Amino acid sequence: MPELPEVEALCRSLDEAVSAAPIEHAGPAHLATLKTAEPPLQALEGRRLAGAGRRGKRLLFPTSDGELVLVVHLMSAGRLRMLAAHKRGPTAPAFQLAFAGGARLILTEPGKRKRAGVWLLTPELVEKELAHIGPDALGLEPATLARLCKEERRRLHGFLRDQRVLAGIGRAWANEILHAARLSPFALAGELDTDALGRLAEAIASELGRGIDLRERGLSDEDVYRVHGKLGRPCHVCHTPIERIAFEEHTIYYCPLCQTGGRKLADRRLSRLLR
Numbered sequence: 001m002p003e004l005p006e007v008e009a010l011c012r013s014l015d016e017a018v019s020a021a022p023i024e025h026a027g028p029a030h031l032a033t034l035k036t037a038e039p040p041l042q043a044l045e046g047r048r049l050a051g052a053g054r055r056g057k058r059l060l061f062p063t064s065d066g067e068l069v070l071v072v073h074l075m076s077a078g079r080l081r082m083l084a085a086h087k088r089g090p091t092a093p094a095f096q097l098a099f100a101g102g103a104r105l106i107l108t109e110p111g112k113r114k115r116a117g118v119w120l121l122t123p124e125l126v127e128k129e130l131a132h133i134g135p136d137a138l139g140l141e142p143a144t145l146a147r148l149c150k151e152e153r154r155r156l157h158g159f160l161r162d163q164r165v166l167a168g169i170g171r172a173w174a175n176e177i178l179h180a181a182r183l184s185p186f187a188l189a190g191e192l193d194t195d196a197l198g199r200l201a202e203a204i205a206s207e208l209g210r211g212i213d214l215r216e217r218g219l220s221d222e223d224v225y226r227v228h229g230k231l232g233r234p235c236h237v238c239h240t241p242i243e244r245i246a247f248e249e250h251t252i253y254y255c256p257l258c259q260t261g262g263r264k265l266a267d268r269r270l271s272r273l274l275r
């Protein structure tokens with residue numbers, strides 16, 4: 001699933017292109033993809049987008065007149081891209097905007113299950129819809145992180161992934177961030193001392209920054225991630241093989257020497273069954 005660095009890099013690449021010309025035709029949209037009926041998509045026609053923005057993992061495209069906002073959530077498999085005029089595109093995109101001059105913004109999603117979503121909302125409704133989302137992880141102040149962690153009873157990996165707490169981090173970047181912070185994914189957020197909190201704040205900033213930079217340069221998962229999905233590969237800091245453990249439907253990757261004091265974490269699902 002694209003997370004903050006991937007969506008931010010995408011935003012930056014689309015910002016100029018989507019605002020270059022007014023929208024000539026909005027749609028078609030797959031029935032399961034378009035989540036709103038009012039205002040109708042056609043309300044976009046004749047208007048110009050102001051650019052591309054982001055809130056957590058969602059892309060926001062406000063119209064330049066300030067009246068409407070197109071919101072896109074790619075979920076795990078959605079792909080959004082600009083297609084130049086006269087370029088052949090997919091026959092049945094999940095969603096499409098055609099601009100004057102012929103360029104198109106195209107959302108595709110392979111497979112039968114349509115999980116990516118498109119919403120056309122007023123700015124007031126966007127605020128209301130996204131009110132439950134926590135502060136953006138990019139540019140997070142260390143003091144804000146300390147406040148969020150205080151009295152938090154969850155383990156770090158789950159805590160960082162909760163969009164209501166902090167917007168933008170998913171399982172891949174939680175793995176990368178916790179490794180950079182030299183913290184156990186199972187450490188309790190509420191029990192971090194000042195030093196650990198400082199390392200976590202620093203790792204969130206540096207890892208998201210690194211991710212955005214590499215994604216803007218077009219690098220793939222293999223070259224972007226250093227811990228996520230790297231089972232058995234040497235840790236880039238200490239060369240210990242990266243370990244993997246199942247936790248809350250997710251797979252966590254970590255370095256036992258850098259993060260858990262040399263200990264391998266017990267697979268909680270398995271140990272619960274064997275108990």
Ligand SMILES: [Zn+2]
Binds near residue numbers: 236237238256259
């Ligand atoms: Zn290591």
